[in-house]
Amino acid sequence: MALLLILLPLAAAALAFLLKDSTLRVRLLPATGALHLVLLLLVLRAWRELPHNAWLGLDALGGWVLLVVSVLFLICALYAPSYLSLRPDRDHRVFTVCILAFLGLASLLALARHPGVVWVAMETTTLVTAPLVYFNRNRRSIEATWKYLVLGSVGIALALLGTLFVAYSAHMGGLEEPLHFNRLMAAGASLSRPWLRAGFVLTLVGYGTKMGLAPLHSWKPDAYGETPGIVGALLAGGVTSCAFLALLRIYAVVVAAGEGPFARELLLGFGLLSMVWALVFMVGQVDFKRLLAYSSVEHMGILVFGIGIGGLAARFALFHLAANALVKSVLFLSAGNIHRSYASKQLPQVTGAIRRTPVSAGLFFLGFLAITGLPPFAPFISEFQIASAALTTGHLASGAAFLVLLGGIFLTMSDTVMQVVFGVPSPQRIRTPYKDTFATTAPLVLAMVLALALGIHLPAPLRALLEGASSALEGNPPVPVVSLTGVAQVVQTEVRP
Amino acid sequence: MFTDFLIALTMLTNFTLVATSRVNKAIQLAVFQGILLGLIPIAMGLGKHLHILLVAAAAIAVKGWLIPFLLRRAVTQAHIYREVDPYVGYTVSLLLCAAGTGLSLMLAHSLPLKPGSTPTFLVPAALATLFTGFLLLVSRRKALTQVVGYLVLENGIYLFGLLLVEDMPVLVETGILLDLFVGVFVMGIVINHIHVAFDSTDTSYLAELKD
Secondary structure: OHHHHHHHHHHHHHHHHHOOOHHHHHHHHHHHHHHHHHHHHHHHHOOOOOOOOOOEEEEHHHHHHHHHHHHHHHHHHHHHHHHHHHOOOOOHHHHHHHHHHHHHHHHHHHHEOOHHHHHHHHHHHHHHHHHHHOOOOOHHHHHHHHHHHHHHHHHHHHHHHHHHHHHHHHHHOOOOOOOOHHHHHHOHHHOOHHHHHHHHHHHHHHHHHHHOOOOOOOOHHHHHHHOOHHHHHHHHHHHHHHHHHHHHHHHHHHHHOOOHHHHHHHHHHHHHHHHHHHHHHHOOOOEHHHHHHHHHHHHHHHHHHHHHHOOHHHHHHHHHHHHHHHHHHHHHHHHHHHHHHHOOOEOOOOOOHHHHOHHHHHHHHHHHHHHOOOOOOHHHHHHHHHHHHHHHOOOHHHHHHHHHHHHHHHHHHHHHHHHHHHOOOOOOOOOOOOOOOHHHHHHHHHHHHHHHHHHHOOOHHHHHHHHHHHHHOOOOOOOEEEEOOOOOOOOOOOOOO | OHHHHHHHHHHHHHHHHHHOOEHHHHHHHHHHHHHHHHHHHHHOOOOOOHHHHHHHHHHHHHHHHHHHHHHHHHHHHHOOOEOOOOOOOHHHHHHHHHHHHHHHHHHHHHOOOOOOOOOOOHHHHHHHHHHHHHHHHHHOOEHHHHHHHHHHHHHHHHHHHHHHOOOOOHHHHHHHHHHHHHHHHHHHHHHHHHHHHHOOOEHHHOOOOOO
């Protein structure tokens, strides 16, 4: 059944390509999204052993990330029909096909148990999302697409080299192919250290480029700034989550090999650098979509920072993945609505949006409060826990820097957001027919409510999934959820000192 | 012996690549390099494994026939024949390429090979080719030459992959090859759109978006 998670969206993509009727094609999106989520929940319910030799199978870590992507996709898919009906001038076929293919590839990535398959899935997501960046078909969007494609491809090429390095380190340790993650982690101690370290650095740089960690993020503001809000939401919450998962898979192997401290130091450095970089470029940012892109750089920094601290912080970094994806979807979609209403995404044209589009602007403001870590929204929980874990585990300087950066980002971001939402309406504003409707705002409200609910209470099954996912990051063999092929074998639990 | 000859030839191709100004010639050289790489596993005496032979044949077909076909089509559609005024001049590029090759030899020296395996130039050649690809990507203005740089980069990675060629699952290798092909295909489409939008494929026009 887990295989359906990959096949269903891909089949829907093929169907969308063949369908001539565009209303029917657009309706495929919410239908596929809902079906995918239901399937995933069913798969996650059926806990079984994960064989050593399985090529595909869902473990807790992959399950958690795919759950985040699936929910985010559903929110975007519910929003898509109303958005696309506002853009009758654009070709919806390529858009629909690519977005569905992305969901299939994200599922492949989450289920893949071999580093090579993970790489292939990640590279293919880059290729299918490139046409989405080019949705607006103007000079600015082609520039963004070119940068996205070239930087993404080069980054991902480095990740491939890193993956080969990790494979060579296993080869030196006498491990035979196929190198499934379970086998790599179980044989951690025999992996060749120099190759493994070099491999981790390369995959960090490679998948880090796809995540948009500073200083490898230069494609990000351009791509997020020039695409529709819906694509921005999918890129910021979906593609980056996939890249993060790909990185975590290699990280888990590195930890199992006993090189955790080396990897964590690098992640800590990249995390703080990303936050500093985001802060610097947020100052005086007049383009609110680019502002969100830098916020995404910041939150990718928070994710790797949390992993870098390790332990409890790593668990809350995984929680933050969900919090960030939900709130980013609110922010990007509401920013898209405001953009549509003003035909501009920049100060000083867009000010006082609360009067023209009260619901979207209100959600944009709430999203801003949530993403900068105000209680009781979900990002507050994760940011607070990561900071307190950093301070209580002896990372005093890093923890203090983390808190200072969060505060600084709140202040700089609020400057632009307050003007957009509450500012005095500009005399240069343009009238457009766009008005907030139920269909363009309800999915955002849903995402906001979910972010609020996660901030107040984490249901027990989700907590168990999260705990399983974070235990994989401590070098323990992955918690089995469900497998596809092969006879079930008992996963050997290796006792570590 | 013959393997070393092919690897040396690959490294020499790097130098010719950074020194050429004609786009067509750069494509030819990258293709030549791709074919050389496809021959190496056979020269290593691995031709008796059917799956290696098949993957090598697929690699030669993709890099020697499909990709040049896509790139030549882009050349004729966009009428680009010369790399004019690159960010880094040809002489400097050559010197940088030489320095990169030297550095790769040193770097490869510090990474241990599996005990018992025959000493090989694969690792330094892979790193040097990777470096050449990077150099082309950052120092050239034309979108097409940048794609050639990306191909050379991939060639470097493929060279390293040859160390593991006996082990690598066919599934993964075909996936990588397919992604390379689709990647170049998509880049070709984007280049065509750049040409239509700007009436040029000079990437220095792509500088409107910044902070």
